[in-house]
Amino acid sequence: MTRPIAKPANVKARTRRRQVSPSLLRAALVLALAASCAFAVPVVLGALRPAQSADGAGLPPVQVALSGLAAGACMSLSPSGSNAGKTVFIDPGHGGMDPGVVGTVGGRQVLEKEVTLGVGTRLAELLRADGYRVVLSRMADSSVTKLSATDSVAGAMTASAVHRDLVTRTLCANSVDASVLVSLHFDAFDDPAVGGTETFYDAARKFAAENKRLAVDLQ
Numbered sequence: 441m442t443r444p445i446a447k448p449a450n451v452k453a454r455t456r457r458r459q460v461s462p463s464l465l466r467a468a469l470v471l472a473l474a475a476s477c478a479f480a481v482p483v484v485l486g487a488l489r490p491a492q493s494a495d496g497a498g499l500p501p502v503q504v505a506l507s508g509l510a511a512g513a514c515m516s517l518s519p520s521g522s523n524a525g526k527t528v529f530i531d532p533g534h535g536g537m538d539p540g541v542v543g544t545v546g547g548r549q550v551l552e553k554e555v556t557l558g559v560g561t562r563l564a565e566l567l568r569a570d571g572y573r574v575v576l577s578r579m580a581d582s583s584v585t586k587l588s589a590t591d592s593v594a595g596a597m598t599a600s601a602v603h604r605d606l607v608t609r610t611l612c613a614n615s616v617d618a619s620v621l622v623s624l625h626f627d628a629f630d631d632p633a634v635g636g637t638e639t640f641y642d643a644a645r646k647f648a649a650e651n652k653r654l655a656v657d658l659q
């Protein structure tokens with residue numbers, strides 16, 4: 441079960457995701473960090489990791505060897521600071537044909553997929569500087585799974601394609617032996633008075649206590 445943690449002063453705790461139409465989304469964007477530890481299937485692809493060194497900042501991102509990836513998806517970045525020996529998986533939500541929330545701020549259209557990518561990319565820089573290897577589920581405006589013509593109807597991903605895309609994100613996280621998985625979303629709500637940060641974690645996993653600690657820390 442996924443449990444929400446929300447700052448009570450800002451957000452009424454809720455367990456369901458947004459269900460409002462985009463036209464109602466004038467509300468403040470709510471940052472939802474779905475955090476859970478991705479403890480790992482034993483390393484399958486360790487040998488494919490890029491070299492980790494103190495000057496890893498200059499190394500280009502490397503795509504993890506996983507089948508069915510879109511271009512620019514599941515990209516590994518070496519630490520740019522002294523190597524902490526851990527991998528953090530960052531998942532900028534949505535992407536490509538899936539815009540996520542379509543909102544309006546100051547008369548300008550804001551797409552959730554763009555905000556998650558911007559925040560995820562910045563977060564990756566900060567973590568790399570702290571010595572973490574970072575794997576981003578995507579580094580561009582794209583899906584993570586490779587899509588075919590049958591995966592979309594009238595410009596929108598089918599439900600099965602969306603599901604496969606989510607599964608591919610978790611496969612990516614597990615294949616790189618990530619210690620932590622952080623999925624970034626900017627949800628919206630039809631009541632503009634509602635705003636703040638909420639984190640979701642999986643309370644059913646054997647590492648639920650660590651999950652919760654991370655979820656609270658992220659607040």
Ligand SMILES: [Zn+2]
Binds near residue numbers: 541625
């Ligand atoms: Zn989202």
